[in-house]
Amino acid sequence: MNIKTDPTIDWAARDARVVHHPHGDVTDPARLVLVRGKGSTLWDADGRDYIDAHAGAWLTQVGHGREELARIAAEQMSTLAHFTIMGDYANIPTIEFCERLIARAPKNMAKVRLMSSGSEADDEALQLVRLYHHKRGQPQRTRILVLRGSFHGRTYGGAELAGGRPGIGDVPNNAIMLTPPLSYHSELFGGDDPTDFCVRELEQTIARVGADNIAAMFGELVMGPAGMIPVPDDYWPRMVAVLKSHGILFVADEVVTAFGRAGAWYTSLDYNLTPDIIVLAKGIASGYVPLGALLLDGNLADVLDGAGGGGSYAGHLMASAIGSANIDIIERENLLEASRLRGKQFLDELGELINLPIVGDVRGRGLMIGVELVSDKATRQSLFDTFPRLKKEIPLFTRRKHGVITAIHGGAVALTPPLVITPQEVSKVADAVGDVLARVNIHTGQID
Structure with missing residues (x-):
């Protein structure tokens, strides 16, 4: 045409x-x-x-030009476009959408927190992992493990997780950079197997910094902005096992990978992972509306019950309706x-x-x-x-x-x-x- x-x-x-x-x-x-x-x-x-x-x-x-999504958006907007879900307010499209997210997730996932973008979701995840430890009497657990060259959003929290960005002012020295498992770049590992090297580095870093000072590790299950880099199959299972043995939370950043982009609803399922938080956005609504979410492990959700955040647009009815319809299309086709x-x-x-x-x-x-x-x-x-x-x-x-x-x-x-x-x-x-x-x-x- x-x-x-x-x-x-x-x-x-x-x-x-x-x-x-x-x-x-x-x-x-x-x-x-x-x-x-x-x-x-x-x-x-x-x-x-x-x-x-x-x-x-x-x-x-x-794909582009999905007329059924436009119709669903128009129908929901003409009925009720949005009302906050803060406090005791709820709505049916958001309830149904969150049920569908949980139904396809790792079995330990229990609750959903909604927001408007992946950057916002990563930022909120950063706040929540620290709040979790604070509520459990370990407020000193503030430091975060990240892979060098990874990307976790464009907010100030995202800048902190990147170890700072030029020109934006001082960033807390809380991010601990680890070697990414870039299999092609074997020069990074001194002749060792990449996973063996990275697991050993993680254990040494925890011993040096102290597990009681580390809140969580954030990880892209496939490193997207770094160049579409899939990691060795044994990498995340072995890394997460070390984290869990030290009480360090794992945040799976699936902003890019989820909803089929890497071939599964959640790449966490491919690796048999049980993250404490899964960060979602991008394909969650195929770009037809701005939408992001956090999936929370049941225990973590209980500890954080009633925590603030989410923003004015959290639980947007039209966005939730589009998100559910997006899931329908992915499944049907x-x-x-x-x-x-x-x-x-x-x-x-x-x-x-x-x-x-x-x-x-x-x-x-x-x-x-x-x-x-x-x-x-x-x-x-x-x-x-x-x-x-x-x-x-x-x-x-x-x-x-x-x-x-x-x-x-x-x-x-x-x-x-x-x-x-x-x-x-x-x-x-x-x-x-x-x-x-x-x-x-x-x-x-x-x-x-």
Whole structure:
């Protein structure tokens, strides 16, 4: 379908005047103004179509243009759009939605706290793990274990979990950075097995800091912003066993991985984990409304019963109705299996790219695919350390030449399309990425 807007209107110029873009380039006024989507296809204001291999920040699980979700939103808004769930107020869509989240979760999960975004949910999880220990008479347990290079939101709490970010002021020195299990980067482990190395480092860190000073560990079950990095299968089970033996809570950050993105309702289930908290957002409503949540272990929920937080929009009726309908679509269309199948197809079709001089690793779990780019295969130095401009130029070239929307994260081309992507579309994306990467001159950084 050819969708065009009024050609006399310069939407890009109007955008540049008034919209402040996160990670925007103030020196480049160019904008891709999107106006419509259907399935895994997007259209811009000039009528050009694109395959969406980005899913609008990895979250449009059920694809674009779902009219049934629009109808459900309209019906709920015309009945009752929102009323707070603070105190003793409740509503039916939120009750039903929380029941459905718990029904699909690890068996120890008992309660749901709702909010509006993943960053907000991570921030609240940080507050809750400290409050839990405070209520149990251990207020000194404030320090947090995190993996170096991980991402847990854009709030001030998220900055604290990252060990601070330049220019935002002092951040409490509470985050303890651990070596991430980046199997491709074997230089990190001194010849040891990555999991053995990381478990030993965790035990040594706990002994040095003192378990009685550590509140929790936050972990992305697949490291997304770091470059779509699946961890060794034994990594999280062994790490969590150590944490639990010392009374340290485990917060599974599944903002990206849940709702089929990594091939399961919750990746915690794939690893047989029983986290104390699971952090959710992104695919929880496929981006049709802003929505985030925390799933709480039963014991932790009992200790924290009545704790504040959640925000004004917690338990939003329309958002809950959309969340339930999103679950219906994922189940009805078997999108968990689709994620696994299309992810395997990506890995199969992209696998031969390892022979290109700039490709160091091709990896993924479900529809979280990463193609790591290097300037030196021996040292594994990132291509973007050598040619920083390629971080922008590779996705731009892919989009303009092939009509495929991709992104760069953590030194890798990240492919995270809607779970409804077809086998034919996967092949088109793989061919486009292969063509562009084959054009990159490893010596000059030019795309020929």
